[in-house]
Amino acid sequence: MTIGYAGAVRRAGVAALLATTLVFTVAACGGGGDGSEAQGDKTKGSTAPAGSTGSPASDGKTVPDTTTVLVTAKGDKGVDMVIHTANRDSGGFLTVSGEFKNTSGNLFSVPPQWNGMEKDVAASGNSLAAMTLVDSKEKKRYYVLRDTDNRPLTTTGYDPAIKAGESLPFFAQFPAPPNTTTSVDLQFVGFPNTPIEIS
Incomplete structure (x- = not known):
C-alpha cells in the first residue's frame, strides 16, 4: 500500500512538472515573437526627413x-548658397532646403570640411553634416540630426564637384x-554667417 502510494505521488509530480513546463514554453514562444517584432520596428531608421520636400538622404538628390x-550667401570660388525654405514641422524638426550654385566658369571641388569632423559620419560619404544653426536669442547651436544608424x-552621396x-x-x-x-543664423564652411527666417 505504501509503495503504491509513493508511485502515485511520483507520477502526479511528474505530470505537474510537465504541465508547468508546457505552460512556460507556450508563454515564452507567444510573447517572444511579438516582442522581437515590436523592438525591430522601434530600431528601424529612416533617411527621409519628416516634412522634407526633397528625396531621402540616401540617394543624395533633393528637389x-x-x-x-x-x-543668398556668396561663398568661396564663385559658389552661392541659396536658401529656399526653412520650415518648422509639428514633429519638432526644422528642415532647411536650398541649393549650391556654381556661378563661376570653373569646376568647383567640394571641400571635405562640408562633411564635418565626426568619424562616425564619414561612413555616409559626402554630406553636409558640418552645417549648423545658431539661435542667438536662446544662445543655442543646433547640429544636423542623425538617424538610428548615425x-x-x-x-x-553627391558628386565631389559641381560643374x-x-x-x-x-x-x-x-x-x-x-x-x-x-530666425536663426546658418553657419557653413566657406560661407558667411547667414540669417534665415523660419516659416
Missing part, C-alpha cells in the same frame, strides 16, 4: 521648392528651436 528665395539627415553653371540641391534637418524663435 527643393525653388519658388521662394529666403537669402547617418546625418541631410543630402549625402560650372550647375547646382547641387540640398536639404538638412535640425531640431526645431522654440516657437518664440523666428
Whole structure:
C-alpha cells in the first residue's frame, strides 16, 4: 500500500512538472515573437526627413521648392548658397532646403570640411553634416540630426564637384528651436554667417 502510494505521488509530480513546463514554453514562444517584432520596428531608421520636400538622404538628390528665395550667401570660388525654405514641422524638426550654385566658369571641388569632423559620419560619404544653426536669442547651436544608424539627415552621396553653371540641391534637418524663435543664423564652411527666417 505504501509503495503504491509513493508511485502515485511520483507520477502526479511528474505530470505537474510537465504541465508547468508546457505552460512556460507556450508563454515564452507567444510573447517572444511579438516582442522581437515590436523592438525591430522601434530600431528601424529612416533617411527621409519628416516634412522634407526633397528625396531621402540616401540617394543624395533633393528637389527643393525653388519658388521662394529666403537669402543668398556668396561663398568661396564663385559658389552661392541659396536658401529656399526653412520650415518648422509639428514633429519638432526644422528642415532647411536650398541649393549650391556654381556661378563661376570653373569646376568647383567640394571641400571635405562640408562633411564635418565626426568619424562616425564619414561612413555616409559626402554630406553636409558640418552645417549648423545658431539661435542667438536662446544662445543655442543646433547640429544636423542623425538617424538610428548615425547617418546625418541631410543630402549625402553627391558628386565631389559641381560643374560650372550647375547646382547641387540640398536639404538638412535640425531640431526645431522654440516657437518664440523666428530666425536663426546658418553657419557653413566657406560661407558667411547667414540669417534665415523660419516659416
